[in-house]
Amino acid sequence: MRSTESEQIIKDPPGPQENVGCKGGSLMICSDSVLLLLRDLVAIPSVSGDEGRVADFVVALLEHARIDVQRLGHSLVARLARGAGPRFLLVSHLDTVPVGEGWTHDPYAARWQHGRLYGRGANDAKASAAAMLATVLELARRPGELAGEVWLALNAQEETDNSGMRAVLAATGLPDGAVCGEPTGLEVVRAQAGLAILKAEWRGRACHAAHVAKAEHENALLAAAAELARLPRWLTPPGPPHALLGPSTIAPTVFQAGKRHNVVPDRAELVLDCRLAPPHTAADARRVVAERLPAAEVSIVSERLTPFETAEDHPLVRAALACAGRARALGSLTLSDMALLAGVSAVKCGPGETSRSHTPDEFVLASELEAGAQFYARFVPAALAALKEQQP
C-alpha cells in the first residue's frame, strides 16, 4: 500500500455502509474497502468467547447490504442464493487468542502504517475474514444470477473448541465445497492433519505405603513405568508417510499417577496426542498404542478433528491453484474449522503467514490483504463452476 493511501484512511474513517464496493462490472474488490474492513475488525477485541461485538458489527454490515444473515451465538452465516446450483462456503473465524505478553504495538489500535497493520487477529484470521466479507459484499452489489449459492460463515470459538463451526453446520447442513480462510500465504492447502487424543490407563491395587512389605498390592505407577520405558519417542500407525503431511505421529504428553505420598496408586494415566494424516484414524492410532502398552486399557478421548484431504486432481483444487497462481497444493499441520468438513471438497487458503499467528506484534501486510481479496473474488465464480462440473 502506498503511504498516501494509509494517511487518507487514517484521517477519513468511513461508516460501515461506506466501507465497501467499487465501481465497474467485474468482480474486483476495491483495495481501500478491504483495508478499512480489516481495520474495523481488528479494532474490536474478540478473544474466543467474547466475539459478540465484532459479530454485531459484521451482521449490521451484511444487513445494511440486504444480505440474508443468521446469527448463531457469536458466529454468523450469510447466504447469497440467486440461482440454482452448488453451495459454496467461505469460512473463517472472528475469534482470536488472548493478547499475551511482549507487544511493542497496541494490539487494538488498528492503524495502517507503512503498508502493514499490527493487531491481535490481524493475521489469524481477520485478514481472511475481511477479504471474504469484501468479496460477498461486492457479489451482493452486482445484479444477476449466481451459478449457485454462496455462503459466508464467520465463526466464533475456532481457537478453542470449534463450537462456532459446529453451530453453523447444524444450521446450514454441509456445503458442496468450501474454502477455509486462514493465513497460508495464499498457498492452496488441500490436506490438513487431524487431531485425536488417546488415554492409556493402568489399574492396580492400592495399599497404605506403610504396609508395602506385607500387604498385597499392585503399584499402577510401576506397571505404567515399565511399559513406558520401552516406548519410542513417537509412534505411527502402519503405512507410508502422507505425501504432503509426512507421517502420522503419536506422542505421549501427560502422565499422572498417585495423589498422596502415603498411598500406593491403583491407577496411572497417560495422554497421547495424535496428529493424523489421511487415511489414518483415531482407531488406527489406538490399535498401535494398545499393542505397545498391553497392560493398559487404551481409549479414544477425542476424535472430532479428523484428517482432511481433497484429491489433487479435484476441479476445486485446480480452480484454486489457477486463481492463486500456484503450481501445486500443499499440506498443513495446523488445525482449522476445515477439520469439521469431512466429505466436503475444500481447500484452505488465505492472506497472511501462519508463522505470525498467536505471536506478539502479529501483523498483516496491505499487499497480502489485497491479494487475498482478489483471490477470493476470482475463486468464488471459479469454485461454483468447478463444483457444478462435479455434480451429476
Ligand SMILES: [Zn+2]
Ligand atoms: Zn486461525
